[in-house]
Amino acid sequence: MGVLKNMKKKLILATLGLFSVMTLAACSSSSDETIATMKGNKITVSDFYAEAKLTSANQQLARNMIIYQAFEDKYGDKVSQKQVDKQYNQTAKQYGDSFESQLESAGYTKDSYKKAIKQQLAMEAGLKAHVKLTDADYKAAWESFHPEVEAQIIQVASEDEAKEVKTEASKDGADFAKIAKEKSTDSTTKEDGGKVTFDSTSTTIPAEVQAAAWKLKDGEISDPIAVTNSSTYTQSYYIIKMVKTSSKGNDMNKYKKTLKTIATNTKINDSTFSTKVIGEVLKDQNVKIVDKSFSNILSTFIDAAETKTSSSSTSSTSSSATTSSTSETSESSSDTTSSSK
Known part of the structure; x- marks a missing residue:
């Protein structure tokens, strides 16, 4: 189950670096091309491949490559270049100035990485093509759904800092936006005073922060919320203030x-x-x-x-x-x- 989920997650450059192991033989002019020499012996591409293909990681990698290629062949025409470019740019933004060096170290060019993205999107398109929703599916989705709210967030590096922010922001007359500009480490929201809008389908706000938000009334401020980054495994802490909450009511068709x-x-x-x-x-x-x-x-x-x-x-x-x-x-x-x- 874990491997299956990983195949559908956003492509992570560190994982993509493994592709070079499986493609080395194919990219070489000959499977007997020499990798290294020594007194009386040598290591060739075919020698390397014979060893590399037996490892668990490369067995899984080969499986993923086959699956992605099969989905691209069948559903690639469902993926537009605009979709590919959008995800490429999002990943580039995520890695910032180190993106090009990350690509290079993973053995990728801009074009080959975009091909990998297209395969991922083709797989998603193929899975969606097989989905047939029932009334029960819609009802289950309704149970977990929360409509859009307006809030403000402050992200800091430690729990102690978060507690200090909570204390400061809870004082009478405190300016949450000013505190966010001064102390938040979230570069995408701090300049706007931590302002955010999101619903339960949003991916820009951590699930833990969303869960805390749904419990707040207008004007209330949360306790420190611990969030672990799934890519770097580093932990940060959030304080969220609810500005304008909302209720989904009873009309499910409104959000169909x-x-x-x-x-x-x-x-x-x-x-x-x-x-x-x-x-x-x-x-x-x-x-x-x-x-x-x-x-x-x-x-x-x-x-x-x-x-x-x-x-x-x-x-x-x-x-x-x-x-x-x-x-x-x-x-x-x-x-x-x-x-x-």
């Missing part, structure tokens, strides 16, 4: 478009659903493993797809059995099996 997004994302992040879809796409694209060293890397997905087909066949056979004789049922079962193959 937003609820569809929530329900869809919930579905594609479900490991059972995603595993089956990936397996179906791999089968549809007729993916075959040639190198026996990688013979089992796709088995989880293929098995899931075959289980779904088997279940459908059983259902069809059972339905036939209720209206047919024993001999007709047997014939129907045979036909269903042949059809599923």
Whole structure:
């Protein structure tokens, strides 16, 4: 489940660096190209590949490369260049001045990294293409949904600083915006006094901060909120002041478009659903493993797809059995099996 989620997360440059291991042989003019020499011996690209392909990390990497390529081949036309450029620019902004050096150290050019982004977006498009939402899905999304609110935030590096900010901001007549400009480490909000607007689908505000916000009334200030960065594993602390909260009321149809997004994302992040879809796409694209060293890397997905087909066949056979004789049922079962193959 963890690996599956990682494949759908934003591409992280440190992880992408592993691609150089698997592509070295393909990019070389010959698999016997020499990497290093020594007295009476040498190490070639084929020697390196023979060792590298057996490691767990590279087995997983090969699996991801195959899956991404299969999805790009089938759903790449659903991804626009505008989408690719947008995600590329967001990642570049995230890494700042070090972005180009990070790309280079990962063995990527601007174009090859954009290709990787396109594959990721194609996979998301493929997963979404298989989503069929029910009333129950919409109701579940409604339960977790909170409409947009207006607030102010201050981010600091330590819990002690956060406590000091809370004390200062809670004083009569305190100017929260001024404190944010002076003390917040969030460069994207501090100059505007920490002003933010967000709902429960927002990705710019940490989930922990959102959860605290939903409990606040207008004018209330939260206690320090600890947030761990999932990329760097560093911890920071937030203080949030609610400016204008809102209630979703009872009319679910008012937010139908937003609820569809929530329900869809919930579905594609479900490991059972995603595993089956990936397996179906791999089968549809007729993916075959040639190198026996990688013979089992796709088995989880293929098995899931075959289980779904088997279940459908059983259902069809059972339905036939209720209206047919024993001999007709047997014939129907045979036909269903042949059809599923």
